[in-house]
Amino acid sequence: MPLSEFDVIRKYFKPADRQTADVRCGIGDDAAIVRLPEGMELAIAMDTLVAGVHFPLDTAPEDIGFKLLAVNLSDMAAMGAKPAWATLALTLPEADSDWLAGFMQGFNDLAGQYSVSLIGGDLSRGPLTISLQIHGYLPQNKGMLRSGAREGDLIYVSGTLGDAGLALKVLNRELEVDPKYKPLLFQRLNRPEPRIELGETFRDIAHSAIDISDGLLADLGHIIEDSHVGAVVNTDLIPLSEALAELDTAEALQLALTAGDDYELCLTVAEDMQASVDQTATEQCPLTCIGKITSPGKGIQLEDADGRAVRISGVGYRHF
Ligand code: ADP
Ligand code: MG
Secondary structure, three states: OOOOHHHHHHHHHHHHOOOOOOEEEOEOEOOOEEOOOOOEEEEEEEEEEEEOOOEOOOOOHHHHHHHHHHHHHHHHHHHOOEEEEEEEEEEEOOOOHHHHHHHHHHHHHHHHHOOOEEEEEEEEEOOOEEEEEEEEEEEOOOOOOHHHOOOOOEEEEEOOOOHHHHHHHHHOOOOOOOHHHHHHHHHHHHOOOOOHHHHHHHOOOOOEEEEEOOOHHHHHHHHHHHHOOEEEEEHHHOOOOHHHHOOOHHHHHHHHHHOOOOOEEEEEEOHHHHHHHHHHOOOOOOEEEEEEEEOOOOOEEEEOOOOOEOOOOOOOOOOO
């Protein structure tokens, strides 16, 4: 028997409603009611994944559920917010119980890790499209904006860049890598780790932050535009995984600077904070200083370690 809309809500979505004390009313009524802790402000972000655009059509539903939440959590991390609640708008060609179970499994894997409660949503029939809205909180007047970078700031990035882009090229058979790298690369593509703890740590340290979803050049570009500054990036300092380091240098750099889907953070901090930033870096989440914020006018200048200009074609993923 086909599942009714209400069966789907009760069986698959309701269990992700954690019924924590800060949720007065979750899934099941016309709207959810939440309580914001004293002295906190709400940070709200939304991301949509369209089958065939944001993920290959044959992606496992577990990975889709995980990544949907991960990309939204990454926006919370970029603001320095603590994630709390999510609402889900799901458009499905049919109510396939295996797909729904897998999707929610992936979602819950990550939601459990950060105690994110699914408090409501919407369900309709149509081509597979999934939107998630995430709500998090921030102490009043805190939060890292794209507009806060100052001349002289050091530019840091977390983790390594370009892995998800390389994974996509491997999937599309445009590049080949040693098979030993594939599990890690696909993990980076399908199950990106949102840098939530890093964001919370840096909200009192960084002048500005953004998460790298469209490639470093595009996303750092937003910081320098909104902050009315320029930037110099030393391409020899860009952190690369072993898999990227084995590629042709120009190819690796192209991926690291322009491929999307990394979900690492790019932060700018005052120069005198260098020591405390370096202390914050951990083995799971390395932080690398890749350059400096400069005066406005020249955009992002790419240089190698000897100060020679480096050229790159293509700047990040754009939908329109
Ligand atoms: P309404 O008709 O009042 O808009 P619905 O019948 O669409 O309500 O939804 C009933 C309840 O189920 C609501 O609390 C809604 O938030 C929840 N819900 C519906 N779809 C989803 C979903 N995809 N994920 C989580 N909760 C959902
Ligand atoms: Mg209603």
